[in-house]
Amino acid sequence: xxxxxxxxxxxxxxxGAAEVAAAIAAGMRRAGLEAEACPLADGGEGTLDVAGVAVxxxxxxxxxxxxxxxxxDAGFAVWDGGxxxxxxxxxxxxxxxxxxxxxxxxxxxxxxxxxxxxxAVTAGACEVLVGVxxxxxxxxxxxxxxxxxxxxxxGGAKLTVLCDVRTPFEDAARVxxxxxxxxxxxxxxxxxxxxxxxxxxxRDPRGLPGGGAGGGLAGGLxxxxxxxxxxxxxxxxxLVGLDAxxxxxxxxxxxxxxxxxxxxxxxxxxxxxRRARPLGLRVDAIVxxxxxxxxxxxxxxxxxxxxxxxxxxxxxxxxxxxRELGR
Numbered sequence: 001x002x003x004x005x006x007x008x009x010x011x012x013x014x015x016g017a018a019e020v021a022a023a024i025a026a027g028m029r030r031a032g033l034e035a036e037a038c039p040l041a042d043g044g045e046g047t048l049d050v051a052g053v054a055v056x057x058x059x060x061x062x063x064x065x066x067x068x069x070x071x072x073d074a075g076f077a078v079w080d081g082g083x084x085x086x087x088x089x090x091x092x093x094x095x096x097x098x099x100x101x102x103x104x105x106x107x108x109x110x111x112x113x114x115x116x117x118x119x120a121v122t123a124g125a126c127e128v129l130v131g132v133x134x135x136x137x138x139x140x141x142x143x144x145x146x147x148x149x150x151x152x153x154x155g156g157a158k159l160t161v162l163c164d165v166r167t168p169f170e171d172a173a174r175v176x177x178x179x180x181x182x183x184x185x186x187x188x189x190x191x192x193x194x195x196x197x198x199x200x201x202x203r204d205p206r207g208l209p210g211g212g213a214g215g216g217l218a219g220g221l222x223x224x225x226x227x228x229x230x231x232x233x234x235x236x237x238x239l240v241g242l243d244a245x246x247x248x249x250x251x252x253x254x255x256x257x258x259x260x261x262x263x264x265x266x267x268x269x270x271x272x273x274r275r276a277r278p279l280g281l282r283v284d285a286i287v288x289x290x291x292x293x294x295x296x297x298x299x300x301x302x303x304x305x306x307x308x309x310x311x312x313x314x315x316x317x318x319x320x321x322x323r324e325l326g327r
Contacts, residue, residue, distance in 0.1 A: 001033075001034050001250070002249055003248070003249060003250065004033055004035045004249065004325065005245055005246060005248075005249035005252045006028065006036065006038060006252075006318075007040050007252055007268070007272050008021055008024065008039065008040065008253070008256065008268070008286075009039075009040055009042060009046070009256040009257075009268035010041065010045055010256075011255070011257035011288050012044070012134065012256075012257045014257060014288065015311065015314075016039070016049060017040060017049070018037070018039045018049065018050070018053075020039070020311075020314060021038065022037055023312075023318070024253055024315070024318040025037045027314065027315040027316060027317065027319040027320075027321070027322060028253070028318050028319070028321075029322075030315070030318075030319045030322070031319045031321075031322025031323045032322070033325060033326055036248075036249070038245055040236060040240065040242070041236050042131075042162070042231075042236065042271075043131035043164045043233070043235075043236070044090060044131060044132075044133025044134040044232070045088070045133065046088075047086070047131035047133075047162065048076070048077055048086060048087075048131070050236060051077065051129075051239050051240075052077040052079075054239050054240040054241075055079045055080075055239055056079060057077035057078060057079040058078050058079065059075050059077055060078060060119065060120075061073065061075045062074050062115065062116055064119075065109070065112040065115060066093070066097050067092075067093045067094070067097055067108040067109060067110075067136040067137055068108060068136075069109070072092060072097055074088075074091035074092045074112065075116075076116050082123055082125065083124070083126045083127070084125060084127050085120035085125035085127070086128070086129045086131070087113065087120060087128060087131065089110065089113045089131060089133070092112030092113045092116050093108065093136060093137050093143075093217075094135060100181075103180055104181060105136065105137065105138040105177055105181055105182045105186065105190060105215065106138075106189065106193075108135075108136045108137040108180070108215075109137060109139050109143035110135065110137050110217050110220075111143035113130070113132075113143070113144040114144035114145065115147055117144065117147075117159070118147060118148060120157075121155055125157055126156075127157065127160060128154075128159050128160070129162055129235070130221065130227070131232055132161055132163060132164075132214030132217045132218045132221075133232065134164075135215050135217060136181075137214065138172055138194070139193075139220075140197040140205075140215070140217070140220045141214070141216055141219065141220015141221050141223075142197060144217060144220065144221065145224040145225060154225060159221055159226070159227035159228070160227065160228045161210075161218045161221050161228065161229045162232030162236070163213040163230065163231060163266060164213060164232050164233070164266050164267060165210065165212065165213050165265050165266050166209045166210050166265045167210070167211075167213065168207055168208055169206050169216050169223075170194060170195065172190075172212030172215050172216040172219075173190035173191040173193075174187055174191060175212065176215060177190050177215075194216055197220065198219075201220065201223035203222075204223065205219030205220065208222060209229075210230075210266070231266050233268045233270070237271055237272075237275065242272070246276055250325075251282040251283070251284070252272060252281055252282070253286060253321065254268065254269045254273070254283060254302075255285060255287055255314070256285075256288070257287065257289070258289050259285060259287040259291065259297070259305060260292065261291070261292075263300065269285060269300065270300060273301030274301070277301055283301055284304045284306075285305045285306070286307075286308055286317045286321070287306075287308075288307065288308070290305050290307060292305070304321070304324075
């Protein structure tokens with residue numbers, strides 16, 4: 001019997017992808033089905049854990065500047081004899097590092113991300129993957145770029161930015177500013193600041209798909225440091241060998257904290273559906289909350305969508321789905 005492949009993202013700020021995958025897989029097994037856990041990520045929160053485990057990386061600890069200037073404990077992963085490294089921006093500049101009443105996207109900086117990049121370069125990495133999702137910042141990458149430039153540059157290392165959205169650089173303040181604590185006036189000021197940065201960088205990041213990820217961090221790294229900008233979900237899926245695992249599966253269960261219009265803009269669920277479709281695999285979703293209509297979910301490639309907000313509820317929803325699949 002081929003297993004059900006359980007391939008969720010994290011439920012941001014609530015459960016890690018591995019926790020979600022384990023709960024759903026347990027529910028499938030209670031329903032009498034085989035299940036294989038395959039936690040995924042898209043460049044946002046949890047990317048370091050997912051990718052690090054998949055490639056057998058060594059984690060290096062680092063003490064860096066947090067989004068509001070306080071020191072935070074973070075880290076980066078190295079593998080392939082130290083030639084490859086991964087930085088998760090949310091570890092140094094994440095929204096989860098700032099209490100809701102302290103959120104200040106006009107002040108928040110990505111300097112800590114630059115420190116992690118330089119840590120990876122100093123460790124000897126030839127390529128540094130930088131997941132940019134989930135930040136508290138809208139500094140257009142200025143903080144990270146400054147740290148890299150004043151620290152001696154990349155020394156020939158290649159930067160590859162993993163984006164979880166396709167929002168362009170110039171829209172970062174409007175699209176993401178409010179969730180980071182910006183009111184209407186602050187969004188306008190942030191937009192103006194991004195425009196000034198775009199004009200000052202060696203190349204203009206405006207119009208670059210994904211350039212607005214991480215509050216413009218993706219575009220800033222591209223514009224000032226020559227980084228490649230790629231879909232994070234796609235790159236992480238390749239790292240974990242998703243295609244081969246789909247080929248061995250009977251069906252797929254995906255999950256994320258919120259299923260909404262942004263899901264199709266570079267998120268894990270959309271990437272799994274894209275890869276499962278040519279194989280004729282059924283894909284079902286168990287999510288914390290769905291804001292999509294049945295028609296939109298079906299258009300994405302989902303057969304059913306269930307909601308569950310706790311690990312027990314995830315397991316229960318998975319058991320019900322498993323009984324349906326086993327009929």
